[in-house]
Amino acid sequence: MSTSTNILDIKNIEVMYDNVILALHDVSLKVPKGKVVALLGANGAGKSTTLKAVSTMLASERGKVTKGSIDYDGTSIDKQNPSQMVGLGMVQVLEGRRCFGHLTVEENIISGAYSRKLSKGDINQELEKIYTYFIRLKERRRSQAAFTSGGEQQMIAVARAMMAKPKMLLLDEPTMGLAPQLVAEIFNIVKELNQKEGVSILLAEQNTNVALKNSDYGYIIETGRVMLDGTAKSLLSNDQVKELYLGISKKGRKNFRDVLKEESLTKKKIN
Amino acid sequence: MVDELLFFMEVLVGGLLAGTMYSLVALGFVLIFKASATFNFSQGAMVFFSVLAFCGFMQDFNIPFVLAFIMAALLMVVVGLCTERFVLRPLMNASEDTVLMATIGLGYVLEGLAQAAWGVEVRRLDLGIGDFPVPWIADNLKLFISALDITAGVVAAIMIIGLFLLFKYTKIGLGLRAVADDAGAASSIGIPLKHIMLLVWSAAGVVALVAGCMWGARAGVQFALVDLALKALPVLIIGGFSSIPGAIIGGLIIGAVEKVLEVYIGPFFGGAIEGWAPYVLAIFFLLYRPEGLFGEKIIRRV
Numbered sequence: 283m284s285t286s287t288n289i290l291d292i293k294n295i296e297v298m299y300d301n302v303i304l305a306l307h308d309v310s311l312k313v314p315k316g317k318v319v320a321l322l323g324a325n326g327a328g329k330s331t332t333l334k335a336v337s338t339m340l341a342s343e344r345g346k347v348t349k350g351s352i353d354y355d356g357t358s359i360d361k362q363n364p365s366q367m368v369g370l371g372m373v374q375v376l377e378g379r380r381c382f383g384h385l386t387v388e389e390n391i392i393s394g395a396y397s398r399k400l401s402k403g404d405i406n407q408e409l410e411k412i413y414t415y416f417i418r419l420k421e422r423r424r425s426q427a428a429f430t431s432g433g434e435q436q437m438i439a440v441a442r443a444m445m446a447k448p449k450m451l452l453l454d455e456p457t458m459g460l461a462p463q464l465v466a467e468i469f470n471i472v473k474e475l476n477q478k479e480g481v482s483i484l485l486a487e488q489n490t491n492v493a494l495k496n497s498d499y500g501y502i503i504e505t506g507r508v509m510l511d512g513t514a515k516s517l518l519s520n521d522q523v524k525e526l527y528l529g530i531s532k533k534g535r536k537n538f539r540d541v542l543k544e545e546s547l548t549k550k551k552i553n
Numbered sequence: 554m555v556d557e558l559l560f561f562m563e564v565l566v567g568g569l570l571a572g573t574m575y576s577l578v579a580l581g582f583v584l585i586f587k588a589s590a591t592f593n594f595s596q597g598a599m600v601f602f603s604v605l606a607f608c609g610f611m612q613d614f615n616i617p618f619v620l621a622f623i624m625a626a627l628l629m630v631v632v633g634l635c636t637e638r639f640v641l642r643p644l645m646n647a648s649e650d651t652v653l654m655a656t657i658g659l660g661y662v663l664e665g666l667a668q669a670a671w672g673v674e675v676r677r678l679d680l681g682i683g684d685f686p687v688p689w690i691a692d693n694l695k696l697f698i699s700a701l702d703i704t705a706g707v708v709a710a711i712m713i714i715g716l717f718l719l720f721k722y723t724k725i726g727l728g729l730r731a732v733a734d735d736a737g738a739a740s741s742i743g744i745p746l747k748h749i750m751l752l753v754w755s756a757a758g759v760v761a762l763v764a765g766c767m768w769g770a771r772a773g774v775q776f777a778l779v780d781l782a783l784k785a786l787p788v789l790i791i792g793g794f795s796s797i798p799g800a801i802i803g804g805l806i807i808g809a810v811e812k813v814l815e816v817y818i819g820p821f822f823g824g825a826i827e828g829w830a831p832y833v834l835a836i837f838f839l840l841y842r843p844e845g846l847f848g849e850k851i852i853r854r855v
Binding site for chain 2: 337339341342343344364365367368369373374375376380381382383384385389392393394396397439442443445446
C-alpha cells in the first residue's frame, strides 16, 4: 500500500504517561482511506492510548508519543492539538460516550458543529441529514441527554462527532455495556456512515467477534504491542484468535504471550 | 398590626434587594466554576481592582462616567486575557487544586496592582443614585426602600437575563455549557477551551465591575471590598456552586434572612448577627443539602 491510499499511518510509536509509565511499546498501524479498521485487545492493552495518540488528546492526560511517527492524510500530527485535528477532519468518540448531560439531545448534536462556521439554516440541514442515520434520536431531540439510555447516548456521541463532518472517526469501545441488539444497531449505523459518507473508521473494541464482522482489517494488541494483524476475514478464521479472543478454547492459554512461550518451549525440545 | 406588617415588609424587601448585590458577586464565582471547576479566590480582588480602576479613570483622568465604565470593562477583558494566557494555559493539565492555588496568587497580584496604580485611600463613588428612601414609594406604599437597593436589583436582573440569553441562545454559550458538563468531550469535538476560558473570565470581570460599583457606591471603594467576596460563599453553598439561578436565589435568601434575623432575633444576641447568621445557615445546608438548592449532586469542597 502506498502512503496516499492510507488516511492514517502509525509507525512504531511508543507512548509514555507522566514520563515514566510506558503504555505503548511498539505500535504500527495503517487505516486505508474509506475502510473500517478494528483495534482489538483486552483491558489495558493500549487501545485507548493508541486512539488518543492519534487524536492528540494524550497531552491532556499527561501522555506523550516518545518514539515513532503518526501521519494523518499525508502530514505529521505531532504539532497539532485536538481542536486543530477536528478542523482537519479527525474526530474521536471517547470511551464511555461522554454526552453533555445537561444539554438536550439536539444541543449535544449541534455542539459537534462548533468548529465549523455554519449558518442556522445550514445547521438545520445537517441536523436533518444526521437524523436520517439516527432515527431514534430525532424522537428524543428535546430530552436531556443525561436521561437517555446507554444506547441512545452512544448514538448521540457518534452523531455529535458526525456534525463536525469528519473524514475519519476514531471510535473508542462504542458498544461497551450495551445489549446485543443495540450493539448490532450501533454497528449498522457505523457501517452506513462508512459506506454512504465515506468516513474512514478506526475502532477500538473488546467485542472481537462483532467488531471483526463489521471491519475490513484488524489489529490485535497486547500490553502495548501489536501481536497480530490481518484482514478481518483471516483473523476471524485464525485458530489463535478463535482460541484467545472468541472464547473457542482448547487449552488454558489466555494471550499471545502464552502462545509464544509455548512455541519457544517446543522449539527447544525439538533442538 | 398593619404597622408591624409594613415594617416586616420593609425589612424583607430591603433584605431581598441587598441580596441581589450578593447575587452579583456570587454570579462571578459561578461563571468561572462552571467552566473550570475551580473556586476563583481572586473574585474579590477582581471586584476591588475593577471598581478602583473605574474610579481612577473618572477621578484621576477626568474621563466621563460612561467612557470610564467602558474602559474599566475593557480592562477586565484584558485581565481575563492575561489570566488565560499566563495562568490558566500553563496549568492546563494541572490538577484542579493547583488552579485553585493559582487563583489565590492571582488575587494578591490584582490587589497589589490596583493599589500600586491607584493608591490606597478610600474613594467615594457617586453613581448619581442616593442611598436614601425613594419618596414616591415611601408616600404611596409606606415602605422606606433605598434607591440604591432598587437600582442594584434592576441591574442584577438585567445582568442575569443577559447572561441567561447568552448561554442559552448563542454558539459560544452552547460551547460554555458543553465545557461545563465535560471539558474533555468538548475538546474532543473541537470546542477550543481557550476561547471559553477567555469568555468566562472576561464575563466574570465585567460582573465584578458591576458588583463593585454597587458596593462601592454604598460603602466606599476600599480594600474591604475584597472580603466582600466571602459573603458570596454562603450564597454559593445555599444556591449551588454551578448554578446561575442558584446564585440569584441564594443571594436573595441570604439578603432577606440576614436582615430579618438582625431585626427580630438580633436583640437577643446583642445585635450585629448579620455578620455571622448567613454562615450558620450555610452550615445547615452543608449538613443537610451539601449540593445546594440548584447545584449538581457532586460538589467540590473548597
